[in-house]
Amino acid sequence: MNPDIQTNAPKKRTQWWFLLHSWLAMPIWLFLFFVCLTGTIATVSQEIVWLFDSSVRANPPDKVGAMLTFDEVIKVVEREAPGAYVEQITRPVKSQFALTAEISYPDSTSENVFINPYTGEIQGRAATGFNFRQFVRAIHGWLLIPFNTGFTRYSLGWYMVSILGIPMLLSLITGLVVYKKFWRGFLRPRLRFNRGARVFWGDFHRLAGIWSIPFIFIISVTAIWFMIQGLLFEVGVPFNGASQAPVFVARDEVPVSNQGRPPLISPDQAIAQVNQHYENVETQRVDLPSTAFGHYRILGRSQAFPLVHESFLVNPYTGSIDQAMRVMDQPGLMLTRLSMRALHTGDFVGLSLKLVYFFFGVLLTMMVFSGMRIWMTRTFKSTKAAIRQKTTRAIQPGGSV
Amino acid sequence: MSSNSATKKSHSRWFRWRFHLTGLLILIPFSLIPFYIELMSVFGGANGLGERTIGEKQVGPWRITLAEQFERGPKLDGPAGYMKTFNAALCQQCAEQVKAVYMRLGKPRSLRTAGVIGFGSPYHMSFSMPVPENTSVDADVWLTLEGWDGSLHQVQWPLRQASPATIEFLQQQQEL
Numbered sequence: 001m002n003p004d005i006q007t008n009a010p011k012k013r014t015q016w017w018f019l020l021h022s023w024l025a026m027p028i029w030l031f032l033f034f035v036c037l038t039g040t041i042a043t044v045s046q047e048i049v050w051l052f053d054s055s056v057r058a059n060p061p062d063k064v065g066a067m068l069t070f071d072e073v074i075k076v077v078e079r080e081a082p083g084a085y086v087e088q089i090t091r092p093v094k095s096q097f098a099l100t101a102e103i104s105y106p107d108s109t110s111e112n113v114f115i116n117p118y119t120g121e122i123q124g125r126a127a128t129g130f131n132f133r134q135f136v137r138a139i140h141g142w143l144l145i146p147f148n149t150g151f152t153r154y155s156l157g158w159y160m161v162s163i164l165g166i167p168m169l170l171s172l173i174t175g176l177v178v179y180k181k182f183w184r185g186f187l188r189p190r191l192r193f194n195r196g197a198r199v200f201w202g203d204f205h206r207l208a209g210i211w212s213i214p215f216i217f218i219i220s221v222t223a224i225w226f227m228i229q230g231l232l233f234e235v236g237v238p239f240n241g242a243s244q245a246p247v248f249v250a251r252d253e254v255p256v257s258n259q260g261r262p263p264l265i266s267p268d269q270a271i272a273q274v275n276q277h278y279e280n281v282e283t284q285r286v287d288l289p290s291t292a293f294g295h296y297r298i299l300g301r302s303q304a305f306p307l308v309h310e311s312f313l314v315n316p317y318t319g320s321i322d323q324a325m326r327v328m329d330q331p332g333l334m335l336t337r338l339s340m341r342a343l344h345t346g347d348f349v350g351l352s353l354k355l356v357y358f359f360f361g362v363l364l365t366m367m368v369f370s371g372m373r374i375w376m377t378r379t380f381k382s383t384k385a386a387i388r389q390k391t392t393r394a395i396q397p398g399g400s401v
Numbered sequence: 402m403s404s405n406s407a408t409k410k411s412h413s414r415w416f417r418w419r420f421h422l423t424g425l426l427i428l429i430p431f432s433l434i435p436f437y438i439e440l441m442s443v444f445g446g447a448n449g450l451g452e453r454t455i456g457e458k459q460v461g462p463w464r465i466t467l468a469e470q471f472e473r474g475p476k477l478d479g480p481a482g483y484m485k486t487f488n489a490a491l492c493q494q495c496a497e498q499v500k501a502v503y504m505r506l507g508k509p510r511s512l513r514t515a516g517v518i519g520f521g522s523p524y525h526m527s528f529s530m531p532v533p534e535n536t537s538v539d540a541d542v543w544l545t546l547e548g549w550d551g552s553l554h555q556v557q558w559p560l561r562q563a564s565p566a567t568i569e570f571l572q573q574q575q576e577l
Contacts, residue, residue, distance in 0.1 A: 030427070108449045259549075
């Protein structure tokens with residue numbers, strides 16, 4: 001490469017853009033590479049667990065009947081673990097995953113229990129707390145640095161990671177500026193394998209780059225949002241708007257009973273209440289009341305706007321719906337927060353979209369690597385050339401000037 | 402001359418390698434893995450009630466076990482002030498008899514001021530209790546248990562016993 005680039009000031013504006021593009025990620029490439037790699041794994045972490053652990057699979061029998069209802073899940077737990085409390089049931093719809101019930105035992109430990117959605121068989125158990133899926137998310141999202149350490153309310157790692165959205169977005173913009181007529185790359189894709197590593201990585205960097213324009217844009221913008229979200233939280237901006245005050249069942253609505261806990265309506269009855277009053281709610285998760293004044297919390301992905309979950313609080317004594325958060329009931333900030341997260345993780349359509357995110361995640365990770373390779377070979381070569389030139393000048397007496 | 406080219410060489414090596422230095426940041430999550438696993442097991446209840454069990458007491462007809470979630474002083478939670486997390490478990494026989502458990506520092510004057518309510522399964526209720534910075538180090542932690550039949554029973558632990566770390570925190574705050 002031309003060593004004069006280093007000595008002569010770039011004459012054209014594009015050269016400045018090019019320098020900016022080269023310098024944006026280079027000083028941080030390895031860290032960025034790590035974050036992209038862990039993020040890529042995080043997209044499919046649930047599926048990775050599925051591959052290695054048959055107990056979290058739906059495992060449909062030969063004759064697939066109806067799926068267990070939420071009430072039937074509770075019956076299974078009552079039968080298999082008498083005295084245990086069910087805290088939460090997740091019931092994936094049209095999915096390859098088993099039902100999950102989070103249950104609490106009299107010895108104060110708790111477990112996630114994986115239940116076959118068709119046969120009701122308990123296929124496996126795992127202690128709550130550490131799990132692979134959450135671990136990958138934590139290592140990608142905040143580098144495992146604890147939250148609320150006194151210095152910041154969010155984890156410090158949260159900011160170290162999310163700030164990378166800025167160089168990533170600038171890399172995308174500057175990359176498109178310096179790649180003249182980049183749209184031609186769509187029509188005439190070029191990936192030369194036979195011209196050495198430098199050419200291959202260069203072709204790859206450009207080709208992957210143009211095909212990843214929407215993906216890089218989504219990932220970087222949502223990452224920048226995560227940073228903003230953290231900062232808003234630090235200064236105490238509420239995300240739930242008016243509904244931030246928790247809703248409780250009024251004391252006079254909670255029955256007095258001489259025989260211990262009074263009978264509650266069942267989760268299926270609570271869901272029936274919701275379906276009776278609201279259309280198009282497909283319940284995917286039920287949180288059981290966490291105090292005597294608590295509600296059933298019914299959660300389902302919105303059918304109209306799948307980026308967002310809708311939630312309903314159902315009074316467990318009367319069956320009345322005390323709070324409904326449909327898409328349009330969410331305050332703007334909350335809606336932004338939920339949508340941004342879904343867009344970042346790609347977890348809002350199902351396996352197909354997750355695989356698309358995974359594919360582009362691999363591309364993006366490799367773009368960080370290829371960018372570094374290009375930069376290194378070019379800079380290394382031009383530096384070596386510059387040194388050689390200077391040394392020869394110095395060795396030859398009178399050679400200079 | 403040769404020294405000159407040697408500095409050039411080391412310069413170029415530094416030139417190349419300094420761009421990999423941010424890789425050192427990757428050491429942060431890897432060194433934190435054991436702490437993360439420990440933290441998750443406390444949060445998930447895999448270890449039982451909490452990092453340190455304080456004890457078990459009879460409260461009227463019921464028995465309750467109290468634990469500190471972490472052996473640490475209260476944490477500043479934004480505008481809410483300093484909060485300290487305790488966990489409590491009811492015995493299996495009485496879990497269905499108790500409607501709610503409340504916790505506060507100092508004796509409550511009525512049920513309305515009984516303090517924060519315990520959230521979660523009766524075997525692992527969680528209390529996030531505010532700790533004002535001027536709390537006396539001789540204060541007691543009061544638990545109020547309300548039965549489904551309306552009956553009330555109370556029990557208390559000296560804060561000194563319940564959380565030595567909180568006493569240490571208060572002493573530090575009050576020295577200032």
